[in-house]
Amino acid sequence: MLKLCSLRIFNRLSRNNLVINLRRSHSKIGVIGVPFDKGQLKGGVGSGPEAFRNLGLIEELQGLGCDVKDFGDVTYEQIEGLIVKNMTALGHIAACQKEVSDSVIRIINEGRMCLTIGGDHSCSIGTIDGHVKAKGNIALLWVDAHADLNTNATSPTGNVHGMPVALLAKELSDYWPYLPGMDWQQPRLSIRNIAYIGLRDIDSYERLVIDKFAITAFGMEDIERYGIIEVTNMALRRIDPNNNLPLHVSFDIDSLDALEAPSTGTPVRGGLTLREGIQVMEESYRTQRLSAVDLVEVNPGLGSPTDVKITLEAAKHIIRAASGHSRRGQSPENVLDLPQQTFHSVSQSPHNS
Numbered sequence: 158m159l160k161l162c163s164l165r166i167f168n169r170l171s172r173n174n175l176v177i178n179l180r181r182s183h184s185k186i187g188v189i190g191v192p193f194d195k196g197q198l199k200g201g202v203g204s205g206p207e208a209f210r211n212l213g214l215i216e217e218l219q220g221l222g223c224d225v226k227d228f229g230d231v232t233y234e235q236i237e238g239l240i241v242k243n244m245t246a247l248g249h250i251a252a253c254q255k256e257v258s259d260s261v262i263r264i265i266n267e268g269r270m271c272l273t274i275g276g277d278h279s280c281s282i283g284t285i286d287g288h289v290k291a292k293g294n295i296a297l298l299w300v301d302a303h304a305d306l307n308t309n310a311t312s313p314t315g316n317v318h319g320m321p322v323a324l325l326a327k328e329l330s331d332y333w334p335y336l337p338g339m340d341w342q343q344p345r346l347s348i349r350n351i352a353y354i355g356l357r358d359i360d361s362y363e364r365l366v367i368d369k370f371a372i373t374a375f376g377m378e379d380i381e382r383y384g385i386i387e388v389t390n391m392a393l394r395r396i397d398p399n400n401n402l403p404l405h406v407s408f409d410i411d412s413l414d415a416l417e418a419p420s421t422g423t424p425v426r427g428g429l430t431l432r433e434g435i436q437v438m439e440e441s442y443r444t445q446r447l448s449a450v451d452l453v454e455v456n457p458g459l460g461s462p463t464d465v466k467i468t469l470e471a472a473k474h475i476i477r478a479a480s481g482h483s484r485r486g487q488s489p490e491n492v493l494d495l496p497q498q499t500f501h502s503v504s505q506s507p508h509n510s
């Protein structure tokens with residue numbers, strides 16, 4: 158009796174879920190590739206977009222029922238002679254990220270979710286700038302082993318992929334010198350609207366800034382304590398308490414454990430499992446306000462062919478979750494029943510043989 162009862166409840170629940178499953182939001186996606194590697198020193202990360210295209214990413218998203226428009230790869234011309242202390246390749250960063258920003262504005266204004274394939278994490282200077290310009294204000298989830306919160310005065314490396322959050326945050330504008338070539342980029346995002354997930358390799362000045370400005374930051378120990386779904390939802394509530402802001406998820410593949418995503422420039426062990434990465438994206442998608450996603454720091458030039466394959470596959474699962482793919486599976490569209498079969502004679506039925 159108990160069994161029958163719970164079975165009925167289950168059937169009712171799954172019928173309701175069927176209705177929910179049939180409602181596909183966010184099937185309109187615009188994709189840009191940013192084959193950019195000048196935010197750090199290792200070659201190879203610039204071939205990320207090509208590797209994802211060769212893997213059939215666009216076709217795969219179309220196969221999920223998404224309306225995908227590929228806007229191709231961003232190109233730019235380096236600005237000569239831009240020199241700022243402890244900030245490598247500013248002439249490349251300034252020129253390329255301006256183009257990225259313009260592309261993101263175009264895609265968002267077409268009513269598409271913007272999916273940006275990097276490239277190193279300096280690409281998010283452009284994507285977030287464009288997103289804010291198109292939408293006014295946004296909430297940002299930064300999923301990363303690193304805080305990417307250095308200025309040129311605090312960075313231990315001078316690599317700009319470790320600086321994008323500090324360039325974007327309004328509260329840090331006084332801590333920067335004048336940056337030639339970057340006049341198009343103003344710090345437009347409040348620290349209140351930024352949260353980190355996955356941190357585990359933070360420089361000392363980054364720690365100081367996180368504490369000084371009380372930035373919402375969930376490290377691995379918080380994920381262990383509360384679980385990834387609770388952490389993601391706590392982060393979303395903090396950065397968007399009224400549930401009304403467009404959501405940007407900037408996903409550095411090194412947020413995943415180095416065993417799950419080995420082909421990346423600054424791998425750190427003790428990170429998210431692929432399942433946890435997927436869950437961050439599923440919860441983000443569930444808000445129905447996921448408006449831009451960056452997938453960065455996949456470097457097909459690092460590691461063995463197997464390492465590269467594992468990393469690309471992991472990234473693909475993250476992107477699928479961001480595009481609305483559900484691990485529960487998806488019923489065929491506008492179909493409510495199995496195909497009926499008619500048999501001409503009883504003997505033809507497989508059930509009678």
Ligand SMILES: NC(=[NH2+])NCCC[C@H](N)C(=O)O
Pocket residue numbers: 277278279303305307312313314315316318319320360409411423454
């Ligand atoms: N996007 C990344 N993988 N960033 C790594 C940054 C590493 C270090 N914190 C730096 O400033 O150079």
Ligand SMILES: [Mn+2]
Pocket residue numbers: 301302303409411412423
């Ligand atoms: Mn990182």
Ligand SMILES: [Mn+2]
Pocket residue numbers: 278301303305318409
């Ligand atoms: Mn990063």
